[in-house]
Amino acid sequence: xxxxxxxxxxxxxxxxxxxxxxxxxxxxxxxxxxxxxxxxxxxxxxxxxxxxxxxxxxxxxxxxxxxxxxxxxxxxxxxxxxxxxxxxxxxxxxxxxxxxxxxxxxxxxxxxxxxxxxxxxxxxxxxxxxxxxxxxxxxxxxxxxxxxxxxxxxxxxxxxxxxxxxxxxxxxxxxxxxxxxxxxxxxxxxxxxxxxxxxxxxxxxxxxxxxxxxxxxxxxxxxxxxxxxxxxxxxxxxxxxxxxxxxxxxxxxxxxxxxxxxxxxxxxxxxxxxxxxxxxxxxxxxxxxxxxxxxxxxxxxxxxxxxxxxxxxxxxxxxxxxxxxxxxxxxxxxxxxxxxxxxxxxxxxxxxxxxxxxxxxxxxxxxxxxxxxxxxxxxxxxxxxxxxxxxxxxxxxxxxxxxxxxxxxxxx
Amino acid sequence: xxxxxxxxxxxxxxxxxxxxxxxxxxxxxxxxxxxxxxxxxxxxxxxxxxxxxxxxxxxxxxxxxxxxxxxxxxxxxxxxxxxxxxxxxxxxxxxxxxxxxxxxxxxxxxxxxxxxxxxxxxxxxxxxxxxxxxxxxxxxxxxxxxxxxxxxxxxxxxxxxxxxxxxxxxxxxxxxxxxxxxxxxxxxxxxxxxxxxxxxxxxxxxxxxxxxxxxxxxxxxxxxxx
Numbered sequence: 309x310x311x312x313x314x315x316x317x318x319x320x321x322x323x324x325x326x327x328x329x330x331x332x333x334x335x336x337x338x339x340x341x342x343x344x345x346x347x348x349x350x351x352x353x354x355x356x357x358x359x360x361x362x363x364x365x366x367x368x369x370x371x372x373x374x375x376x377x378x379x380x381x382x383x384x385x386x387x388x389x390x391x392x393x394x395x396x397x398x399x400x401x402x403x404x405x406x407x408x409x410x411x412x413x414x415x416x417x418x419x420x421x422x423x424x425x426x427x428x429x430x431x432x433x434x435x436x437x438x439x440x441x442x443x444x445x446x447x448x449x450x451x452x453x454x455x456x457x458x459x460x461x462x463x464x465x466x467x468x469x470x471x472x473x474x475x476x477x478x479x480x481x482x483x484x485x486x487x488x489x490x491x492x493x494x495x496x497x498x499x500x501x502x503x504x505x506x507x508x509x510x511x512x513x514x515x516x517x518x519x520x521x522x523x524x525x526x527x528x529x530x531x532x533x534x535x536x537x538x539x540x541x542x543x544x545x546x547x548x549x550x551x552x553x554x555x556x557x558x559x560x561x562x563x564x565x566x567x568x569x570x571x572x573x574x575x576x577x578x579x580x581x582x583x584x585x586x587x588x589x590x591x592x593x594x595x596x597x598x599x600x601x602x603x604x605x606x607x608x609x610x611x612x613x614x615x616x617x618x619x620x621x622x623x624x625x626x627x628x629x630x631x632x633x634x635x636x637x638x639x640x641x642x643x644x645x646x647x648x649x650x651x652x653x654x655x656x657x658x659x660x661x662x663x664x665x666x667x668x669x670x671x672x673x674x675x676x677x678x679x680x681x682x683x684x685x686x687x688x689x690x691x692x693x694x695x696x697x698x699x700x701x702x703x704x705x706x707x708x709x710x711x712x713x714x715x716x717x718x719x720x
Numbered sequence: 721x722x723x724x725x726x727x728x729x730x731x732x733x734x735x736x737x738x739x740x741x742x743x744x745x746x747x748x749x750x751x752x753x754x755x756x757x758x759x760x761x762x763x764x765x766x767x768x769x770x771x772x773x774x775x776x777x778x779x780x781x782x783x784x785x786x787x788x789x790x791x792x793x794x795x796x797x798x799x800x801x802x803x804x805x806x807x808x809x810x811x812x813x814x815x816x817x818x819x820x821x822x823x824x825x826x827x828x829x830x831x832x833x834x835x836x837x838x839x840x841x842x843x844x845x846x847x848x849x850x851x852x853x854x855x856x857x858x859x860x861x862x863x864x865x866x867x868x869x870x871x872x873x874x875x876x877x878x879x880x881x882x883x884x885x886x887x888x889x890x891x892x893x894x895x896x897x898x899x900x901x902x903x904x905x906x907x908x909x910x911x912x913x914x915x916x917x918x919x920x921x922x923x924x925x926x927x928x929x930x931x932x933x934x935x936x937x938x939x940x941x942x943x944x945x946x
Contacts, residue, residue: 321831328819624815628817630803631774631803632809633803633805635832636797713776714771
């Protein structure tokens with residue numbers, strides 16, 4: 309095809325002609341573009357929502373830093389089916405603290421959900437037992453008052469730091485330091501209020517109560533087997549993976565796991581956690597892209613069908629144009645541009661519809677960040693719909709271009 | 721030098737496996753500025769001859785030279801360029817593009833000639849003014865009478881200032897008043913030195929031309945100059 313020989317005014321005329329043809333068959337054009345609209349709208353909406361979700365997760369992880377490791381219990385499927393549950397114990401915490409070199413801020417975290425009381429009000433919150441290094445590991449600091457101190461932990465003081473939303477739920481004043489809240493039948497003095505972090509998918513990290521780790525253990529009593537999550541910071545970032553491997557070997561040895569046994573715990577870097585979430589997002593995106601690809605193929609067949617009908621209907625018009633001096637390339641271009649205009653206009657409508665759907669869905673989820681389709685996704689949607697137009701417009705356009713002018717002029 | 725020279729031109733078509741000869745060994749020369757009527761019964765080869773002269777088709781054998789150029793050896797793209805620049809068609813059933821306004825219809829050949837928008841509009845308006853339809857530029861063909869449509873078609877045929885105007889039964893679908901208007905327009909064009917070939921069945925139209933070529937069974941049987 310020597311389209312380069314076709315002058316710029318002809319391009320503009322072809323585009324005008326395409327718009328005229330679409331306007332002349334408004335309903336038919338709308339129905340033809342509907343397939344492209346639905347395909348593009350669905351992928352744009354899903355990608356925009358996934359982007360929103362990923363950015364929300366990323367902001368939650370941002371504070372954890374690249375040098376953090378997280379150790380958690382993980383029950384192998386076989387054991388879980390037998391009713392056994394793996395746990396990380398205070399002994400494991402001590403092991404990591406004392407036997408692993410090059411680590412700092414070894415922070416236990418034990419989590420339960422319980423009811424807290426203040427005056428006549430109560431709320432169910434996440435109660436976290438942890439130590440003073442929590443604030444460095446989670447990059448989360450008190451906005452008022454102070455955080456839990458090593459002395460609070462050692463002396464098992466009944467003190468707590470509360471999330472800002474917990475404070476609101478309990479109807480406490482802005483500066484609630486010195487007030488007491490009821491928790492598991494005991495009174496804990498509020499010593500600080502954490503800064504707000506913002507919610508993710510309705511689960512607010514601000515709706516919690518932080519207790520000293522040892523205090524929480526003593527309140528739970530000896531019968532309650534604790535399950536810990538251990539966070540730590542690797543002093544030399546380059547040694548992150550080696551340290552993770554040393555911890556793994558140590559825990560396997562102390563838990564007397566044989567080489568055949570699977571790990572009943574997991575040592576993860578924060579990148580791994582983020583990568584796992586990205587992998588889920590990528591899988592969803594690939595799946596949706598596949599589905600949308602199929603729907604765009606179907607839409608493309610619709611475009612081709614309508615264009616073939618259009619060529620048949622306009623055979624005489626093609627003959628007239630050729631008699632007036634239209635070359636084969638002019639006619640080819642006219643019908644290709646028409647097919648592309650149909651599908652690209654569907655793509656553009658789909659882009660805005662997708663953004664609208666994503667915004668609507670996001671508005672139904674509390675505290676979900678406003679989803680904005682990434683420019684790359686918008687560009688891909690438009691380019692892909694243009695390609696659909698070209699791919700499925702070529703056959704009708706070739707049919708039009710190859711018409712014999714005399715036969716076309718005689719066509720009734 | 722003649723504008724149109726046909727030497728031993730034949731045109732055969734393959735119809736259902738049989739070869740049908742539409743034109744047989746036709747020799748014809750038309751000088752610049754001549755007005756020629758091509759007459760003959762249906763199936764005599766008039767339209768085939770017009771299509772060949774109009775570069776919509778090429779001869780099976782023989783030579784067609786238009787203004788010094790051998791048309792028989794040109795490819796499709798060059799033929800299209802020649803149609804655009806050298807030839808203006810006027811059809812019996814007007815053949816205007818139904819969705820375009822009269823002005824846009826007249827501009828159409830200039831689009832394919834790559835003429836810029838402003839110049840296109842100026843020349844199309846001038847052509848419409850020449851046929852007396854300057855105030856009908858924004859009308860689509862369905863809003864025009866038969867005579868007006870044919871005048872738009874004549875404006876379209878002349879807008880590129882072609883060497884030849886080929887009219888295939890230009891008054892075949894018109895009443896007598898409109899026929900008069902169209903023929904007066906063709907007279908004016910001829911008076912300005914335009915070469916015109918008219919295929920017609922009507923004797924009074926043929927008599928307005930200074931030369932009549934009659935075809936029968938694909939051969940020229942009469943070539944009279946008045």
